[in-house]
Amino acid sequence: MRDNSDYALRDVDTVADLVREYPWTTFVSHVPETGLIASHYPVLLDEEAYASGRGIVLLSHMGRPDEEKHDLGNHDVLAIVQGPHGYISPSWYGYRPNVPTWDFAVAHLTGTVEILPDEENLRTLDRLVEHFEKDLPDPHLLHATKENSDYAARIVHGTVGFRINVASIEAKxxxxxxxxxxxxxxxVEELCGPGLHHNPRLAARIAAVNHLDI
Incomplete structure (x- = not known):
């Protein structure tokens, strides 16, 4: 990313929260035979690792044969986590001259990949489903019933679970x-309003970063 100290995000706790709130992640690998490969999957922050002081560790999976395309486990992987973002009109600044811009929060997380055995992969898939289902009125958990559990045990072989031990963080x-x-x-008012660029999540983020009440 372009280096700009005004917008640098150096607080690791804030980066960890970004992973928690926006788990849909882009994984990028460079494979010598084929060049750049990108895939998209949800991630979990390994909360136990984070609480123990090991920093940011990501848990995820790929559907086969994506892991072959990425040559997963044989090189570092870049994981891109993107938070709220959107267009900002210069007409909202209240003074001229000015230019439009795009506000955003993003983290580039690079690290080594550890392939998970099937048993741990299944536990990770279970945690991932629980993360998104637990607050629904009728959560569909992988191990809620024997039928669900048997089905999960069958489909796990079609996925490859992995852990990324993040060694490098570049965030803005x-x-x-x-x-x-x-x-x-x-x-903030314009983004909360009913106009073309309605974007309340971005508005909330702008207000929080700038310590404003909305």
Whole structure:
């Protein structure tokens, strides 16, 4: 990413929260025979590893044969986690001249890949499903019934679970930190409004980063 110290996100706890809140992740590998390969899967933050001080560790899986395309386990992988983002009109700043921009939060996480055995892969899939299902009125958990459990045991062989021990973090959060408070308030109001660029999640993020109440 372009280096810009004004928007650099160096707080690891904030990066960890970004993973928790926005788990849909892009995985990028460079494979000598085929070049760049990208795939998209949800991830979990390994909470036990994080609590023990091991830093950010990602848990995920790929459907076969994606792991072959990535040559998974034989080189580092880049995981891109992207938070809320959206267009910001210069008409919202309240002064001229100005130009439009795009606000965003993103983290580039690079690390080594550890392939999980089937048993641990199944536990990871179980945790992943529980993460998204647990608050639904009728959660469909992998091990809620014997039928679900038997089905999960069959499909696990069609996936490859893996752990990424993140060694490098490059993160950025561009949320109009360089603009006057009055402009930021207007931006938040416009994003919360019913217009073309309605984006309340981005508005909430801009307000939080700039310590504004909305």
């Amino acid at each position: 959060e561009k949320m109009n930190q360089d603009k006057p408070v009055a402009s930021i308030r207007t931006i």
